[in-house]
Amino acid sequence: MVIEVEQVGYIIGEAFDCSKLEMYIGDSARVLKNKLKHFGVKVSGPVALKRKNFRFDTNRSPHVDKKSREQFEQRASKRLIVLYGLTPAVMQMLGDSSLFPPPPSGVETYLKIKKVKFKKEK
Numbered sequence: 001m002v003i004e005v006e007q008v009g010y011i012i013g014e015a016f017d018c019s020k021l022e023m024y025i026g027d028s029a030r031v032l033k034n035k036l037k038h039f040g041v042k043v044s045g046p047v048a049l050k051r052k053n054f055r056f057d058t059n060r061s062p063h064v065d066k067k068s069r070e071q072f073e074q075r076a077s078k079r080l081i082v083l084y085g086l087t088p089a090v091m092q093m094l095g096d097s098s099l100f101p102p103p104p105s106g107v108e109t110y111l112k113i114k115k116v117k118f119k120k121e122k
Contacts, residue, residue, distance in 0.1 A: 004120060009083035009094065010112040012049075013103075018077045020104050025079040028100055028109075032081065035099065039090050045081035052076045086113065 011028070015021035025046045033043045054074040061068060083090075093099055094111060103109055 004118045005115055006084065006118060007086040007091070008114050008116045009086050009091070010114070011045075011081040011083070011109060012112070013046075013079045013081075013107060013109045014076060015107040016074060016076055017106055018075075021077050021079055021107055024101070024103055024107050025081065029081050031099070031101065032083070035093075036083070036090060039087065040085055041087075041090055042084040043081065044084065046079045047082075049078035049080055051078070 011032075013021055013025045013028075015024075029043065029046050036043060052075070054076070055071065057069045057071050059066070059068070060070055083094075086094075091113065100109070
């Protein structure tokens with residue numbers, strides 16, 4: 001059994017508007033697949049992650065009617081793109097902002113890089 005260490009990159013996108021996020025992450029995944037296939041990087045995704053719901057109540061009146069309240073909800077959607085087999089040259093390209101299209105307002109993206117161990121049997 002041989003243990004190999006490989007660097008894996010996770011690109012995570014978050015937004016409150018699911019349609020903007022879906023459009024941006026889909027375009028980014030297509031661009032990444034086209035540009036990184038020459039470097040031998042395997043691109044997986046986009047994968048939908050669990051949506052977070054934030055619910056809160058406020059009083060309609062500040063002094064009376066404790067029973068009268070308004071309810072609000074905010075939904076945060078997430079998408080994940082996984083990059084396998086990163087090299088130092090590719091990581092430098094990922095740090096360059098010109099690789100990705102500019103995100104629309106309300107969409108945040110960030111990159112995590114981890115070392116992962118794989119077990120292979122001969």
